[in-house]
Amino acid sequence: MVLKETLRLYPSAVVVNRTATRDVKLGELDIPAGMQLEFPIIDVHRDIDVWGTDADEFNPSRFADNRRYRLGAYFPFSLGPSICVGKNLAMVEAMVELAMIL
Numbered sequence: 001m002v003l004k005e006t007l008r009l010y011p012s013a014v015v016v017n018r019t020a021t022r023d024v025k026l027g028e029l030d031i032p033a034g035m036q037l038e039f040p041i042i043d044v045h046r047d048i049d050v051w052g053t054d055a056d057e058f059n060p061s062r063f064a065d066n067r068r069y070r071l072g073a074y075f076p077f078s079l080g081p082s083i084c085v086g087k088n089l090a091m092v093e094a095m096v097e098l099a100m101i102l
């Protein structure tokens with residue numbers, strides 16, 4: 001929970017970019033091929049509509065009980081086919097480091 005909350009407030013990658021390879025409809029949005037899309041991880045991670053009015057506060061218990069947030073609202077390792085391949089290694093390493101510090 002502490003690591004998840006740390007990556008929510010201080011994501012190592014603050015933004016991910018994608019380029020549409022074909023025309024695509026996303027909900028009400030028409031995205032033409034070639035359009036550059038920018039996903040501001042750090043802003044989404046602090047959106048009060050998702051996280052509540054304490055969005056800027058460090059509160060690991062928001063991840064208690066494996067609570068899930070809206071799909072796409074939490075993506076420190078990105079999402080989809082290009083999700084970080086080191087995600088699990090990074091989390092295990094961080095857990096070991098935290099345990100050593102404690």
Ligand code: HEM
Pocket residue numbers: 011012013016017076077078081082083084085086087089090
């Ligand atoms: C807290 C630690 C880490 C964070 C927050 C992180 C975050 C990310 C993010 C956001 C991406 C997607 C970038 C994009 O799509 O534009 C990514 C991709 C990637 N990460 Fe990590 N990463 C971490 C640790 C690691 C580690 C430890 C490794 C390797 C041992 C690693 C290897 C990779 C690779 C190879 C990709 C490219 C995957 C692809 O494009 O298919 N990352 N990472």
